[in-house]
Each structure stands twice: as C-alpha cells, then as structure tokens.
Amino acid sequence: MKKASYLATLLSTVFLFLAACDKESIVGADGLPASAQTYITQHFPDHEILQVVKERDDLKTTFDVYLSGGYNLDFDKKGKILGIEGTSELPDSVVPEKILTYVRTNYPDYFILDWELDDRGQDVKLSNGMELQFDKSGNFLRID
Secondary structure (H helix, E strand, C coil): CHHHHHHHHHHHHHHHHHHHHCEEEEECHHHCCHHHHHHHHHHCCCCCEEEEEEEEECCEEEEEEEECCCEEEEEECCCCEEEEEECCCCCHHHCCHHHHHHHHHHCCCCCEEEEEECCCCEEEEECCCCEEEECCCCCEEEEC
16 A cells, blocks of 8 residues: 555656646747847848747747747757748748758749758648658658
8 A cells, every 4th residue: 555655646746747847938038048049130130029938848948939920930948940930931041951942943833831840850831731841951751
C-alpha cells in the first residue's frame, strides 16, 4: 500500500511540475533576444510589432511575434527564426534561396505564405494551399 501511495504522490508532483512549466506571458519588444529584433528590423522594416508572447513549454522557451500586415514570426530562446506565417506573400529575404528558386521554377503562379524550420527539415505553404516539404538543406522531398 505504501508503494502505491508513494507512486501516486510522485506522479501527481511530476504532473504539477510539468503543468507549471507551460506558461505564456506577454512581453515587450525589448523582451525579445537581440538577434530576433535584428531579424525583424532587417526583413520587416515597414511592419510594427503588435505583440510578443513568450511561451515556456516542456522547459523550452519560444517567442511568438505578431506584426502589422498579418505576419506571425516564431523564434527560439536565442532569437533563431523557426517559422513565419503570413496572410500575404512572405518577403523573398526570409525564404532560403534554394526553396525560393524551387517554388518559382515549379509553381510560378503561386507564392509562399508560410515557412517553417524544425528538426526534420523545412515546410512551406503556397498561396494555392499546397504544402511542400524540404530537407534541412532546402532539397525538395515531397508534397504534403
């Protein structure tokens, strides 16, 4: 009986700890890492930062940045860009050159709305709704 009670206490403590780690908070633009601020200034100079949400989830910190013009940028805790979503065409400067060339060559009537980088590779969403997957080097893999 003591083992069951101990296990239940341990599991509830772990659950509470993990639940406490999942937090969101609104921070000012100055709460962003310097490299994220530089990225925004360089690639979105005509867009204003509307809101910055700092998220802590499973001991990982990310920043969601909402810009005027309908753009949402995701950065890691060091300010590395992880993804960009837009309601209109993404600036060419934010899409890796190899991916941009592939899309322009194979889908000349469409443009990139979203770009995402993760551990497996890169994904883009086109204006026609099609989603394309690329490896980390920007080589086309498949249509998703």
